[in-house]
Every structure is written in C-alpha cells, then in structure tokens.
Amino acid sequence: MSTFLTDFDEIIDRRNTNCAKWDTMAKKYGRNDLIHLGVADMDFRSPKPIIDAFSQVIENGIFGYTDLNDAFYTSIQRWIKKYNGVTIPEEWIVFCSRINIAAGICINSLTETNDKVIINTPAYSPLCDAIIKNNRVIIESPLTFKEDHFCIDFEQLESIVDENTKMFILCNPHNPTGRVWTRDEIEQLATFCIKHKIYLFVDEIHANFLAKNLTHTSILQIEGDIQDYLICANSITKTFNVPGIIVSYMIIPNNEIRTKVANDIDRIGIHNPNIFSLAAIEAGYNYCDDWLKDVCAYIDNNDKMVRDYILKYMPKFEVMPREGTYLLWINYEKLNISEKELEKWFLEEANVQVNMGSSFGEDGKGFIRVNIATSRLLLEKVLKRMKDAYSLI
Numbered sequence: 071m072s073t074f075l076t077d078f079d080e081i082i083d084r085r086n087t088n089c090a091k092w093d094t095m096a097k098k099y100g101r102n103d104l105i106h107l108g109v110a111d112m113d114f115r116s117p118k119p120i121i122d123a124f125s126q127v128i129e130n131g132i133f134g135y136t137d138l139n140d141a142f143y144t145s146i147q148r149w150i151k152k153y154n155g156v157t158i159p160e161e162w163i164v165f166c167s168r169i170n171i172a173a174g175i176c177i178n179s180l181t182e183t184n185d186k187v188i189i190n191t192p193a194y195s196p197l198c199d200a201i202i203k204n205n206r207v208i209i210e211s212p213l214t215f216k217e218d219h220f221c222i223d224f225e226q227l228e229s230i231v232d233e234n235t236k237m238f239i240l241c242n243p244h245n246p247t248g249r250v251w252t253r254d255e256i257e258q259l260a261t262f263c264i265k266h267k268i269y270l271f272v273d274e275i276h277a278n279f280l281a282k283n284l285t286h287t288s289i290l291q292i293e294g295d296i297q298d299y300l301i302c303a304n305s306i307t308k309t310f311n312v313p314g315i316i317v318s319y320m321i322i323p324n325n326e327i328r329t330k331v332a333n334d335i336d337r338i339g340i341h342n343p344n345i346f347s348l349a350a351i352e353a354g355y356n357y358c359d360d361w362l363k364d365v366c367a368y369i370d371n372n373d374k375m376v377r378d379y380i381l382k383y384m385p386k387f388e389v390m391p392r393e394g395t396y397l398l399w400i401n402y403e404k405l406n407i408s409e410k411e412l413e414k415w416f417l418e419e420a421n422v423q424v425n426m427g428s429s430f431g432e433d434g435k436g437f438i439r440v441n442i443a444t445s446r447l448l449l450e451k452v453l454k455r456m457k458d459a460y461s462l463i
C-alpha cells in the first residue's frame with residue numbers, strides 16, 4: 071500500500087467492463103495482450119467520497135429523472151474560488167452533458183455556416199470535429215517550439231484572422247502537448263479576441279493536473295472586455311476520473327451569449343443531468359482536495375520515472391516538458407521512421423498501444439501521446455517491453 075489515500079500502485083483489471091481504453095482498443099487490434107496507454111482517462115479508482123456518494127444513490131434504488139440542485143452550483147463556485155481565486159455568480163454556470171457537445175453547441179449558436187474558427191494544432195480531435203462537422207471552416211494555428219516549450223504563434227494569428235473569423239478554441243492545459251499557458255499568453259490571446267471581436271471558447275478540462283510548482287491561469291481570472299466574448303468549459307470528469315458519468319459545465323459571463331447557448335441546449339433536449347453526476351460534483355468538489363493532491367504527486371513521479379528511463383535506455387525518444395495533463399508528448403523524429411512503422415513496432419514488438427501523433431492532425435506527426443495516469447508497476451512493465459524491443463526499431 072502506498073502512502074496515498076488511494077493505492078495508486080494497484081493494477082486494476084479494466085477488461086470486460088466496456089472500457090473505451092482497454093476493451094475497445096483490444097477489439098480494434100484483435101489482441102488481449104497489449105498494454106493500453108491511449109484514451110485519456112486514469113486507471114485509478116475514484117476517490118472514496120465519490121464512491122460513497124454513488125453507493126448512496128444506488129442504495130436508494132430509484133434512478134429517476136434528476137434536476138440540478140443548489141449543491142451543483144455551490145460546489146462549482148467553491149472549486150473555482152479555491153483553485154482560480156475567482157467568485158462566480160451562480161447564473162453564469164450552464165450545465166451541459168459533455169464538453170465535446172458544449173463545443174459543438176457554442177459553435178452552432180454563436181457562429182454561422184462557413185464562418186472561420188481558429189484552433190491551435192496539434193489538437194484534441196473532437197474539438198476540430200466540432201468545427202468541421204458543424205460546417206465551419208477550421209483555421210489551424212500551429213504551435214511553435216521555442217525555448218523548451220510550445221508557444222502560440224501570435225504573429226501567425228494576426229496573419230490568418232479576417233472578418234469571417236468568429237471564434238478561437240483554446241485548450242488550457244493543452245492536450246496533447248501538455249503546455250500550460252502563462253498569464254501573459256492568456257492576456258495576449260484575450261486582447262487578440264477583443265481586437266478582432268472573436269468569441270473565445272476555452273476548454274479547461276485538464277486544469278487540475280499540473281506538474282509540481284506550476285500554476286494555472288484560468289481565463290476566468292482575466293477581467294474586463296474579454297468576458298463579453300467568453301465561454302469557459304470545464305468538468306469534474308478528468309479531475310476525479312469519472313468521465314463515464316457524462317457531465318460538464320460552462321461559465322459564460324455575458325448574458326446574451328449565455329441565453330443563446332442555453333436556448334440551444336434546451337432546443338436539443340438536454341434537460342436533466344445524470345443522477346450520479348450530481349453526487350460526483352458535490353463529493354468531488356467539496357471532499358476530495360487531498361486525493362487530487364496525491365494523484366498529481368503520483369503522476370509527477372510517473373513522469374519522472376518514464377522520462378529518466380527513456381533518456382537512459384531509449385534516447386531517440388524525446389519526452390517534451392509536461393506542465394499539465396497526465397499525458398506525455400514524445401518526439402521520435404530521431405528514429406527516422408514513419409508513423410506506420412513505429413506503430414507496427416509498438417503493437418508487434420513492444421506490445422503497447424499509445425496514441426500516434428497524426429490522430430491530433432498533421433502537426434502531431436513525429437510524436438506519440440502516452441497516458442501515464444496508471445499504476446507505476448504497469449508503466450515499469452511498459453518501459454521494460456519497450457527497452458527489450460528497442461534494438462528492433
């Protein structure tokens with residue numbers, strides 16, 4: 071048993087639980103022997119206060135239609151006050167079942183067909199899909215790598231923006247690169263959006279996973295005119311490993327934007343939250359701060375272990391700095407092989423499944439994304455498998 075409240079070392083068999091990370095991927099590759107480090111959820115049990123709250127719901131034995139309660143709002147308000155130092159009025163909070171749905175709804179509500187929407191690339195693909203599948207034009211703003219971290223290219227932004235550009239989608243911390251944008255960068259982006267009258271949709275789902283000594287500047291901390299362009303999307307699901315619950319929320323300060331978005335949510339028929347989601351939010355956002363601290367420390371240790379091991383034994387993989395998320399973004403260009411060849415090596419020689427960079431767009435090529443939110447013991451196995459097969463690349 072570790073010193074943590076949850077035994078993060080425990081290897082929990084998630085197979086045969088309809089698990090997207092382990093079962094769907096096993097089915098995709100027709101294999102049961104792969105170790106999966108892809109889909110972005112954690113292999114850890116959720117904190118006990120959440121499990122207890124779920125047990126209470128189960129104990130009642132009735133799973134009827136459920137409405138948002140006061141605790142939904144006060145718990146979110148507490149969390150935002152504690153972690154972002156910002157007091158949010160209750161009416162700014164808008165329930166939505168998923169962030170991926172929220173992105174699509176905001177694009178639909180606030181922009182017109184063929185309007186342009188900017189997103190940094192590489193990008194989490196459902197955010198790109200929200201643009202493309204709603205018949206808007208995706209405008210890519212590739213991140214550049216300077217002085218040891220990925221940066222937003224503000225010069226390029228000024229060159230691609232025009233009067234048809236209506237929204238910017240920012241991911242902070244950034245999936246897949248693990249970058250946490252500084253206050254300066256956030257302010258600069260806010261200024262850009264105000265100048266060009268562009269809505270700013272900020273996805274902060276990974277905000278609670280910060281590497282040691284890193285702080286996160288939420289867009290909610292930026293006061294002034296940006297609040298008239300802003301949608302900040304967040305969720306409890308990554309933080310406490312409950313994405314199967316399906317719940318998220320948006321903070322929308324401007325009344326007109328909020329009404330438009332809320333009307334569309336209503337039109338689509340998203341009315342009642344999942345009965346378990348309220349239990350998760352109340353328990354998670356009020357009683358699980360210590361668990362979060364522990365899981366972040368555990369992920370930091372995993373990061374260090376993987377980074378040190380790769381540097382020592384597989385130096386042609388280059389692990390990018392991770393400031394946030396529980397995902398490592400690893401460059402393999404020194405190997406001089408194609409993505410197809412590397413994927414084949416991972417699946418057939420190392421027997422490990424990771425996300426290949428091209429699933430995050432063209433700008434993801436040359437990288438892999440590795441989910442390290444799993445037992446250290448399992449990661450040790452992965453590293454050993456990779457090391458034993460390294461000479462075969």
Ligand SMILES: Cc1ncc(COP(=O)(O)O)c(C=O)c1O
Nearest residue numbers: 110168169170194245273275318
């Ligand atoms: C950046 C980002 N946004 C959103 C999501 C998904 O959120 P939801 O399950 O609320 O749609 C993920 C999941 O991996 C993510 O990485």
